[in-house]
Amino acid sequence: MRYLPKSPVERQEMLAAIGAKSIDELFSSIPEKYRLREALKIPGPYSEAEVIQYFKERAAENAAGYTSFLGAGVYNHLRSVVTDTIIQRGEFLTSYTPYQAEISQGTLQAIFEFQTLMCQLTGQDVANASMYDGSTATTEAVLMAQRLTGRQRVLVARSVHPEYRDVLKTYAKNSGLRIEEIPFTASGTVDAKALQAALKDDLAAVVVQSPNFFGAIESYAPLAEAAHAVGAMFVVAITEGISLGLLRPPAEADIVAMEAQSFGLPPSYGGPFAGVIAAREKYVRQMPGRLAGQTTDSEGHRGFVLTLATREQHIRREKATSNICTNQALCALAATVHLTLLGKEGLREMAEQNLAKARFALAELLKIPGVRRTFDAPFFNEFTVELPRSVKIVNSHLVREKIVGPLALGTPYPELTKHALVCVTETTPRAEIERFAGALKRALEQPV
Amino acid sequence: MNEKIKKASRHTNQNEGLIFEKSSPGKRAFELPPLDVPAAEPAKALGALHRKEGIKGFPEVSEIEVIRHFTRLSTWNHAIDLGMYPLGSCTMKYNPRVNEFVARLEGIATEHPYQPQDLSQGCLKILRLLEKCLLEITGMDAITLQPAAGAQGELTGLLLIRAYLQKQGDPRKKVLIPDSAHGTNPATAVIAGYEVENIKSGAQGQVDVEGLRKLVTEDVAALMITNPSTLGVFEQRLPEIAQILHAKGALLYMDGANMNALTGITRPGDLGVDVMHLNLHKTFSTPHGGGGPGAGPVAMKKILEPFRPVPILVEKENGRLALEPIRPDSIGRVKAFSSNFGVLVRALAYILAYGPGVRQATEDAVLNANYIRKHLEGVYELPYSLPSMHEVVFSDALQKKNGVNTMDIAKRLIDYGFHPYTTAFPLIVPGALMIEPTESESHEECDLFIDAMKSIAEEAATKPEIVKTAPHTTRVRRLDEVGAARKPVLRWKPAAPRSTAAD
Numbered sequence: 001m002r003y004l005p006k007s008p009v010e011r012q013e014m015l016a017a018i019g020a021k022s023i024d025e026l027f028s029s030i031p032e033k034y035r036l037r038e039a040l041k042i043p044g045p046y047s048e049a050e051v052i053q054y055f056k057e058r059a060a061e062n063a064a065g066y067t068s069f070l071g072a073g074v075y076n077h078l079r080s081v082v083t084d085t086i087i088q089r090g091e092f093l094t095s096y097t098p099y100q101a102e103i104s105q106g107t108l109q110a111i112f113e114f115q116t117l118m119c120q121l122t123g124q125d126v127a128n129a130s131m132y133d134g135s136t137a138t139t140e141a142v143l144m145a146q147r148l149t150g151r152q153r154v155l156v157a158r159s160v161h162p163e164y165r166d167v168l169k170t171y172a173k174n175s176g177l178r179i180e181e182i183p184f185t186a187s188g189t190v191d192a193k194a195l196q197a198a199l200k201d202d203l204a205a206v207v208v209q210s211p212n213f214f215g216a217i218e219s220y221a222p223l224a225e226a227a228h229a230v231g232a233m234f235v236v237a238i239t240e241g242i243s244l245g246l247l248r249p250p251a252e253a254d255i256v257a258m259e260a261q262s263f264g265l266p267p268s269y270g271g272p273f274a275g276v277i278a279a280r281e282k283y284v285r286q287m288p289g290r291l292a293g294q295t296t297d298s299e300g301h302r303g304f305v306l307t308l309a310t311r312e313q314h315i316r317r318e319k320a321t322s323n324i325c326t327n328q329a330l331c332a333l334a335a336t337v338h339l340t341l342l343g344k345e346g347l348r349e350m351a352e353q354n355l356a357k358a359r360f361a362l363a364e365l366l367k368i369p370g371v372r373r374t375f376d377a378p379f380f381n382e383f384t385v386e387l388p389r390s391v392k393i394v395n396s397h398l399v400r401e402k403i404v405g406p407l408a409l410g411t412p413y414p415e416l417t418k419h420a421l422v423c424v425t426e427t428t429p430r431a432e433i434e435r436f437a438g439a440l441k442r443a444l445e446q447p448v
Numbered sequence: 449m450n451e452k453i454k455k456a457s458r459h460t461n462q463n464e465g466l467i468f469e470k471s472s473p474g475k476r477a478f479e480l481p482p483l484d485v486p487a488a489e490p491a492k493a494l495g496a497l498h499r500k501e502g503i504k505g506f507p508e509v510s511e512i513e514v515i516r517h518f519t520r521l522s523t524w525n526h527a528i529d530l531g532m533y534p535l536g537s538c539t540m541k542y543n544p545r546v547n548e549f550v551a552r553l554e555g556i557a558t559e560h561p562y563q564p565q566d567l568s569q570g571c572l573k574i575l576r577l578l579e580k581c582l583l584e585i586t587g588m589d590a591i592t593l594q595p596a597a598g599a600q601g602e603l604t605g606l607l608l609i610r611a612y613l614q615k616q617g618d619p620r621k622k623v624l625i626p627d628s629a630h631g632t633n634p635a636t637a638v639i640a641g642y643e644v645e646n647i648k649s650g651a652q653g654q655v656d657v658e659g660l661r662k663l664v665t666e667d668v669a670a671l672m673i674t675n676p677s678t679l680g681v682f683e684q685r686l687p688e689i690a691q692i693l694h695a696k697g698a699l700l701y702m703d704g705a706n707m708n709a710l711t712g713i714t715r716p717g718d719l720g721v722d723v724m725h726l727n728l729h730k731t732f733s734t735p736h737g738g739g740g741p742g743a744g745p746v747a748m749k750k751i752l753e754p755f756r757p758v759p760i761l762v763e764k765e766n767g768r769l770a771l772e773p774i775r776p777d778s779i780g781r782v783k784a785f786s787s788n789f790g791v792l793v794r795a796l797a798y799i800l801a802y803g804p805g806v807r808q809a810t811e812d813a814v815l816n817a818n819y820i821r822k823h824l825e826g827v828y829e830l831p832y833s834l835p836s837m838h839e840v841v842f843s844d845a846l847q848k849k850n851g852v853n854t855m856d857i858a859k860r861l862i863d864y865g866f867h868p869y870t871t872a873f874p875l876i877v878p879g880a881l882m883i884e885p886t887e888s889e890s891h892e893e894c895d896l897f898i899d900a901m902k903s904i905a906e907e908a909a910t911k912p913e914i915v916k917t918a919p920h921t922t923r924v925r926r927l928d929e930v931g932a933a934r935k936p937v938l939r940w941k942p943a944a945p946r947s948t949a950a951d
Contacts (some may be wrong), residue, residue: 002653003542003804004812005890011812013817014891019524024813026818027713029835034626034714042581044788044803046749048546051797052649059555061570063563070560074785082476084552087737090529091522094543097739098525098867101929102859102922106521107738116939120503126938130740132596135784139618163784170757170780174610217497246490248499255577268551269571270561270785271596272741284936290739303924307932313635314873315600326597326729330737340467340514342505346478352490353483359493360485378494395564411773430484 001045033241051409056407067432068404071382072213073134073161073239075262078427080128083337087330095426097290097329100304106249108304111292120340121241123249124278126413128289130332131324131398134259135167137275138207138237140288140322141257143175143357144277145205145233147286147321152176153202155195159184160237162412168207177204179241188216188375188384197227203232204322210236210250211243212435214421215358215382218374224252240362242425243380245351255279265331274331285311288322353426354381357433363423364437370444374419382423384409384416391420397443453895455531456865461923464520466509468940475731476721476817477511504622505942524923526867532893536679536779536839536870536882537630537678539708539730541813542559547733547794556793561785570788572769575761578745578796580727586704587717588747592756593787598705604757605800606640607779608723609670609699609944611755615777618898620669620698624656628678628874642669644921647916650874653679653832657688664696674703675716678815678882679832682709699723708816708886709838712807716747723748732795743791757782789852796941811889813838816894820885823898825879827905832859832879838886844879850909852915854879859926860907864900869913 006014011023020026027035046054074343075376087093091106098104098111100324109127118127122347131137142154143173150252150409154172165181166415172262180198183191190379206227210218217361227234236250238258261273277287286309293307342350366370370388385406387394410417424433490498509517526533533540551557553712559571579591597884610619621635622645634644636929649665650656654677664671675683683689686710690700702716702724708731710716716724728734736742758778759771770785802809814837817824821830821840828842844854858868858881871884908915918924 001802001810003544003801004808004887005893006812008889011815014894018815018818018822020818023815026811026814026835027682027837030714031684031687034687034718036712036714040712040806041584042577042799042803043577044800044912045805046800046803048801051546051800055550055553055574055797057792058554058570058574061573061766062555062559063567064555064558065721066563066567067829068560068563070562072562074560074562076560078480082477082511086515086518086522088548089519089522091525091527093548093735094528094533094540095525095665095735095738096533096535096538096540096867098861100526100858101834101927102919102924103524103526103867104738104922105524107525109464109466109521109524110518110738112938112940116468119504120505121938132600132741132788133782136596136600155890163781166781170607170782171639173747174607190630212499219462237450244499245497245503246494247497262879265802266557266790267560269559269568269789270644271783272743272790274741284938286632289938291938293932294937295928297924297927299925301924303927305927305929305932307929307936309936310466310933311662313631315631316635318634318638320631320635323599323603323632323639325599325630325632326727326736326742327740328596330735331741333738337514337518339529340507340517341477341511343476343478343508344502345476345508346480346724347506348502349480352488353480355481355490355493356485356488357663359488377495378941379818382715384471389884399567404567407562426480433485437496441551 011229025332030116044275048391057258058362061434063404066402067435069406069422069424071409072421073259074267074426075240076267077242077262080341082341083334085332086337092333093330097440101303105303108292110333110336112294112304113331114379117336118276118278119337121244121249122258122278123251124256125281126284127276127278128287128291130327130329131275131277131289132328133271133273133275134237134239135164135259137173137257137277138164139168141255141277142205142207143257144286144288145235146177148233148283151202151204152213153178154205154207155180155182155198155203156207157182157190157209159214160207160209161213161239164237187377188222189218189377192222199226199230203229204236205233207237209239211240211380211382214375214384215379215381216377217247220250220252226263237429240380242354245347246355260335261297263335265334272331273326274328274335286321288356289324289327305308316322357426357428358383360423361422361433364433368444370440373382381425384421386419386421391418394440394443395447397438403439453864461475461523462520464517467509467517468941470509470513471507473508474507477509479741516805524551525574531865532885532889532897533867534883534885535867536884538812538887539884541886542888543732543733543735547797550797551790551793569769572761574793574796576769578792581799582674582745582747585711586724586747586828587715589727589750590753590756592747593745593746593792594757594783595744595746596783596788597740597742598683598725598744599636601746602632602636604746604782605701605723605725606636607718608755611777611779612752613669616857621667621878623669624663626673628653628876629674630703630705631670633672652834653677653681653876654683655689660689661692664692664698667872668696668698670699670701671705673703674705676706676709676837679827679841680836681834682837687720705730706838708810711810713810723752724773728791728795733798734794738762741788741791755779758788809887816885816887816889819894820883820898822899827902828881837882839882841877841924843877844881847908848879850908850912852912854881855879856915856918860904860915861900862919863921866897872906
């Protein structure tokens with residue numbers, strides 16, 4: 001087998017050195033009756049060419065060649081080949097968590113740079129080395145607020161990504177948390193009156209997302225003020241990081257939970273991505289996950305180490321701030337390289353192109369009879385429209401024209417049947433937006 | 449240079465500051481195609497929501513500077529691609545490059561989790577085949593591929609147990625965890641709403657079955673056990689342990705971190721395990737990437753199947769595959785968007801490359817660990833003498849006499865060109881040296897490692913200072929961790945005057 005660096009003779013020599021007659025002898029501690037007598041029934045062995053062939057065949061059964069208008073937490077953005085070149089360097093790809101600092105300075109400095117970039121983007125003081133994804137980061141942010149306030153009640157905007165709320169509910173069930181939801185207004189943003197009415201001094205956190213699941217941008221200040229008035233933490237979730245190239249950062253937040261997928265990571269059918277938790281410095285000792293810190297070596301040189309590990313499971317066991325161990329380090333590295341490539345101007349320009357293209361797309365769609373905008377709040381690269389007929393039926397027509405249509409909102413939001421969430425990024429050419437509008441118009445003209 | 453250091457020699461090492469320190473306004477490393485629609489006026493479109501001033505301190509550098517920056521940083525890391533990485537319980541095996549290639553294919557990396565399932569049959573077939581392979585390898589009945597890593601797999605497993613017991617009327621109070629377990633086990637049990645009861649290992653480092661019998665009451669939901677244990681020893685009485693638990697209505701959870709010792713040889717499902725997770729970034733070769741991403745599928749017996757996290761992958765009558773979002777008894781979602789799909793692709797590529805021959809990988813892993821044990825026994829103290837599987841745990845008891853501890857030996861190993869083994873774990877071995885070579889090491893590399901360990905033992909006896917002050921050849925010396933934690937500096941901030949770029 002090509003991955004195994006031993007010849008049959010070497011195996012015999014090593015067995016002889018051990019003093020074992022056969023390899024089976026090394027497994028003698030496994031009771032005989034539990035040892036497999038037959039070969040595993042799995043396909044293979046495949047040569048490298050056959051492995052590639054298998055996956056190419058599967059790839060051909062997917063949506064390659066279609067133009068997509070899906071976003072909803074997973075976005076298509078331009079990615080430089082440089083990012084992949086760097087993260088495929090064996091020194092990054094095939095190294096472990098940097099516990100041995102002296103031979104892990106590359107990973108550690110890159111994490112430190114990642115933490116810095118995340119702070120700059122979010123307007124927060126400290127950021128961790130990554131969580132699994134935006135959904136678990138949001139959940140961990142709520143658990144952090146629970147620890148910080150000692151309170152159990154949490155208000156979550158219904159305009160937070162439905163799957164993020166699902167994950168929070170799964171974790172909350174056994175953590176003593178009580179989750180209540182805040183409705184959205186006719187503008188698509190958090191219903192501030194409903195929030196006010198729900199405020200009480202038993203509140204641990206108020207959780208909002210911006211741009212929210214409908215693409216609407218929230219105004220942080222009044223929401224933060226409301227949360228702070230009762231001593232609750234204001235938690236902001238961000239699924240579309242590119243928006244921060246143009247939007248004011250959630251500086252009013254106590255904790256920010258972000259998905260970093262937009263920073264150079266492909267959609268990859270849902271993962272792996274990278275979650276981020278950023279917060280005020282005074283809360284750092286209640287943060288989950290790894291942190292890289294700057295220090296000096298015994299000769300006074302600058303270096304980096306994993307720090308504040310007494311928060312973590314390998315030291316604190318059942319008293320840890322989280323059970324997270326493996327995180328999404330290589331994805332965080334990809335985000336670091338990607339954001340470094342984009343730089344200040346590149347990020348701003350990418351964000352501006354998203355804003356311009358989404359506005360162009362909305363204008364094109366609104367020219368179609370019967371299509372109207374659902375919400376009037378400002379948006380970034382996603383918006384919601386109401387169609388005169390079922391989104392699913394419309395989408396089945398679009399697929400025939402090699403278009404993956406917008407997300408139907410009826411399942412997560414029964415009151416928004418016939419409403420669709422449209423995403424347009426810098427990767428969508430004008431001609432494709434126009435082709436989409438044309439195809440949508442035709443789909444709506446089809447006899448029922 | 450010490451002539452005994454055969455594997456490593458001197459090497460130029462470039463200095464490199466933080467990327468923020470190289471930044472200069474107006475430099476760019478990325479250009480977008482021109483905008484082909486009318487530009488939006490952000491100030492007008494966004495009003496008060498607009499970040500007019502841009503992001504303060506964000507880097508502005510050119511492409512060559514980005515390449516050099518991260519390439520220089522990379523040269524400061526040790527990696528499997530450079531040599532043996534014998535971190536016990538981490539299974540640092542070769543990460544096949546074809547896995548990276550297939551995970552990046554157009555039609556794989558490009559797919560959106562919300563695209564129509566009719567246009568996702570390729571992705572779903574990959575998931576289905578991986579499910580089948582992992583079920584065959586573990587001997588279990590059902591599986592979820594959703595958890596993002598081992599610790600999340602543990603949580604999923606305990607939530608399954610909780611939901612199952614709840615359905616019978618009482619989720620129970622306690623989870624039993626041996627004192628040799630990974631830290632994630634107790635941390636996870638608490639998130640699942642359980643009290644942790646730590647149980648002491650027996651004289652040979654295994655679960656004390658007679659003691660366990662007394663501890664398993666109607667309050668106990670489960671025992672979480674790692675097999676082979678963190679000592680690298682197979683829990684021979686596991687079927688009996690399962691019976692003890694089952695007799696009281698409790699379940700057996702197996703931490704599959706050490707599955708590299710069992711794959712193709714024996715199956716946890718046959719041993720009485722009710723639920724377990726796998727670390728695909730260990731046993732199934734997906735790269736650790738400096739700390740992640742991983743994937744932690746959870747395999748289970750039929751009784752737990754109704755509680756699996758949604759969405760559930762199902763085969764329709766017409767042969768099509770579908771993800772179903774609703775199951776009345778499901779524990780819910782543990783992660784958005786189905787799974788760390790790209791990691792699952794890599795794991796399946798690994799399994800297909802071996803096929804049933806994956807047994808050979810297990811055999812070689814166990815052969816390497818025993819070969820190293822044979823040669824280092826006596827040179828280092830072996831606190832528990834039961835047969836080793838895929839890893840061997842020594843202690844620093846002999847070297848302690850000269851004031852040299854496991855961390856010193858580990859740091860000295862760096863000078864010899866090796867990544868250290870796992871130190872200070874498991875907790876039941878004071879001063880542990882936990883060595884897991886994996887199947888990826890040749891006879892020659894194992895010999896070099898043995899020579900290095902013997903040489904360090906000799907140094908510890910004759911000139912302990914050189915060991916205690918190691919490493920001597922790295923770009924930084926031992927770092928001040930206490931200072932780092934006391935006054936944490938967790939991000940770069942612009943300094944005035946501007947700080948120098950090099951160290």
